[in-house]
Amino acid sequence: MCGLDPIRPTLAFLGPVGTYSHQAAYDCFGNSVDYVPKQTIQAVFRSLSLDLPLGIVPQENNTHGSVIETYDILRDPAIGQSNFIRGSTILAVRHCLVVRQGVKLENIDHVLSHGQALGQCRSFLARLLPWASLVPTDSTASAAEQISNGTTAFDPYRCAAICSSIVTTVFEGLEVLLDSIQDGEANSTRFYIVSHGSDSTLPPSRISPVRREALLRTSTSQESHGTSECKRLNFVKLIKALDLEILRVDRRPALHALTFRDVYFLEVGDIGGNTPWSEKLSQALQRVTYPGIEVTLLGKW
Numbered sequence: 001m002c003g004l005d006p007i008r009p010t011l012a013f014l015g016p017v018g019t020y021s022h023q024a025a026y027d028c029f030g031n032s033v034d035y036v037p038k039q040t041i042q043a044v045f046r047s048l049s050l051d052l053p054l055g056i057v058p059q060e061n062n063t064h065g066s067v068i069e070t071y072d073i074l075r076d077p078a079i080g081q082s083n084f085i086r087g088s089t090i091l092a093v094r095h096c097l098v099v100r101q102g103v104k105l106e107n108i109d110h111v112l113s114h115g116q117a118l119g120q121c122r123s124f125l126a127r128l129l130p131w132a133s134l135v136p137t138d139s140t141a142s143a144a145e146q147i148s149n150g151t152t153a154f155d156p157y158r159c160a161a162i163c164s165s166i167v168t169t170v171f172e173g174l175e176v177l178l179d180s181i182q183d184g185e186a187n188s189t190r191f192y193i194v195s196h197g198s199d200s201t202l203p204p205s206r207i208s209p210v211r212r213e214a215l216l217r218t219s220t221s222q223e224s225h226g227t228s229e230c231k232r233l234n235f236v237k238l239i240k241a242l243d244l245e246i247l248r249v250d251r252r253p254a255l256h257a258l259t260f261r262d263v264y265f266l267e268v269g270d271i272g273g274n275t276p277w278s279e280k281l282s283q284a285l286q287r288v289t290y291p292g293i294e295v296t297l298l299g300k301w
């Protein structure tokens, strides 16, 4: 891609410039990577390759919960085969109501933003803009960009975006009408750092891992569908056999046709000792090789 340094690794993020994903990545890697914006979270994952080895995706917000789009993509078999989770980082998220210069609160009848940001400002919107229609966009900064360049389907002088104040330095003609509009005092979003390949060296980062962690995906295997091996996941047995600290569990519908057979994501942590983390994880995975059940390591850090 033109303008990119051939030596510095590239990192894909949910664009355009000025999203929280961009800020979270910059806080970690600063100028040690080149940043490549992508239109969706799915495009971030899909673009990972030898030429674009790194990415960042939002995973969870402390007030609005899991980022469903990310978890739905983590069901894809490519994750854990060619693309892996390599770390996590947390960003304090302070939302602003951004408008075209001169627009007042009473002029606004459409509020544009990413679904997560709209959800994180639900009480604010109900209190101050109860008449406004909420319009989901691909990202917070893309909402601001559309208002700035007039590409929204609505009159840009009757719109507001929920996004970071940084966008007013990126897109023309915008100003912050109200600052710190998120419902939760300590609104924070956690992101996963993702990479192409499981062992590629990551650039130096300003984040240091708090403990050794990993992400596992487990479900009834698709191949066992219709056979005597087709088991329902015995979750308690699996967790006991793993013998690792369970830090969080997320559940999404399986991609295959078995009704109400879900995919579980387990974030696990080390419970101590001197055994190398990779070894400990492969021993844990060997203990959970049950017929008809798939357990895949999606990444470790």
Ligand SMILES: O=C(O)C(=O)C[C@]1(C(=O)O)C=C[C@@H](O)C=C1
Residues within 6 Å of the ligand: 014, 018, 019, 020, 021, 022, 058, 059, 061, 067, 093, 114, 116, 117, 138, 139, 140, 141, 189
């Ligand atoms: O739209 C952005 O700015 C993003 O980086 C995405 C995202 C998310 O999906 O959670 C990231 C942080 C905030 O929670 C709101 C939106």
